[in-house]
Amino acid sequence: MSKREGARNLQSKLRPIINYSLTDQVETKLLELFKKEDLRNGDAIPKENELCEAMGVSRTVIRESLTRLKTIVLIESKKNKGMILTEPDLLIGLDKLLQPKILSEETLQDMFEMRLVLEMGIAELLFARIKPSDIADLKAILKTEKDYPALFEMDFEARFHGRIYEIARNNTLVRFQSMLLPIFKYVHDKGLKLKDEELPKNYVTHALIVKAIETGNPEKYRDAMKRHLKIHFDKTIKMRKLLE
Template sequence: MKNDSTLTEQVEQKILKYITEQGYQIGDTLPRENEFALLLGVSRVVVREALSRLRIMGFVETRRKRGTVLKSPDMFYGVKTIIGSGKLDLESLKDLFEVRIMLEIGMADFIFMRRTENDLEELMRIIQEENATGETDFEKLARLDIQFHSTLYKISGNKTLRAFQHLLNTLFVTYSRNKDWKHKQIISHEALAGILAHGTPDAFRSAMRLHLNTRFEDMEKLFSGPEKLRMPDGVSQ
C-alpha cells in the first residue's frame, strides 16, 4: 500500500510538471487517462488516482463533453480538510485563533486605503442593530459581532483574506464566549467605526488591539484551567 501511494504521488507531480512544461493554461483540456498512462509509463489506475488527488485539491475538474480541464487550485483546500476532519487538537485551535487576531489587527492599512462611504454606512447599520438588541439576546449579538468583523474583511478588498476569514468563522462561530463580553469591551464597534471614518491606520490598529482584549481573555479560558468553554464542532480535546 505504501508503494502504491508513493507511485501515485510521483505520477501526480509528473502530471503537474508536464502541464507546466507544455504550457497549459487555466481552462485548457488535458490529455486523457490513457494518454497520460502512455506518456508516463504507468497504468491507467495510477493515473486515475493521481488525477483524483489533483481534482480534490482543485487543480483540475471534469467537464461534460470536454474531459479533464485545468483550473486554478483551491489555496485553502488543506485548511478546509483539517477543519472538517474533526481531528483538530487544542494547540492547533489556539494557533488558528491567534492567526485570526493577528489578521484583524494587521489589516488596518488596507481597510483605510479601500474604505468607502457605503462601507462606513454598512458598519453603522450593524452597530445600530446591535445597540437596539437586548443584552440577553446573546445569539443575535454574536451574529452581529461576526457581521461587523466580516465587513471589515470585505472592506480590505482581499479575496484570499476574506476566504480565510470565512473558514475561521466556520470554526469559531459555535464556541461559547463569555456572556458579558460586550460589557468588558474596552473599545466598542462604534468607536472602531468612528476611528475608521476620521482617524488613522495606527490609531485603528491600537483600538482594534484593545477591542480584541476580551477575545484574548476568552482564549485563555478556552485553553487553560480546569474549566474550559464548550468546544466548537470538529475539535478534539
C-alpha cells in the first residue's frame, strides 16, 4: 500500500474535519432566521449591533456575512435606515462572471449551447404571446439591418434576438440572453480560428425568421431558427468533441 493509498484509507476511517468559519455560521443562521420569521421582500431585519449581541460575535463577522448577502442582493442597507430584505436579482453577479477570460473552456461551451437551446425552445411562448404590433416591430428592426446576412454583427444579433424574448414576455430571459451575447461571440470567434467556415447555402436570415413567425407556427419557427443557427450547432458539436 503506497503512502497515498494509506492516507486515503485513514481518511475513510476518520473523515476530514470541516471547519466552518464564524462568518459561515452566521450566514447560515441569518438565512435560517429569515426563513423562520417568514420575512418577505421589503421587511426589515435586525440592526448589526443587535445581531452582534444575539450571536455573540464581533461586528466584523456580522458585517462580513451581511456583505455576502448584499453581494447577491438578498438584502440592502441604508445609512440610519437599517437593512431590508430585497427581491434578489437572479442575474446579478453573472455579468461580472460572464467574461471569457475567467471561465473555463467547458463552461463557456456550456453557455454557448445554452443560448442555442433557448433560441429553439422559446417557440411555444413566442407564439402564445405575440401580437400584431410585435411583427411590425420585428420588421422595423429588419429594415435597419443590411441586406446581406449580418451573421456576427453583434448589434443586430442582440437587437433582433433580444426582441424575440421580449415578445415572449419573459424579462429574465431577455436580460439573460443579452448577457450571453459576448460569450457567444467569443466562443464563436475562437471556433472560427480553427477552421474558416463559409455560410451554408441554405442560410436563413433574420428576415426569413420573421416570415416564419408571421405566417407559421412554432414548428416552422424552429425550423427557420435551426437553420439560422446551423453553423453554430455544427461548431459546438465539433468543439465539444475536442474537449473530451
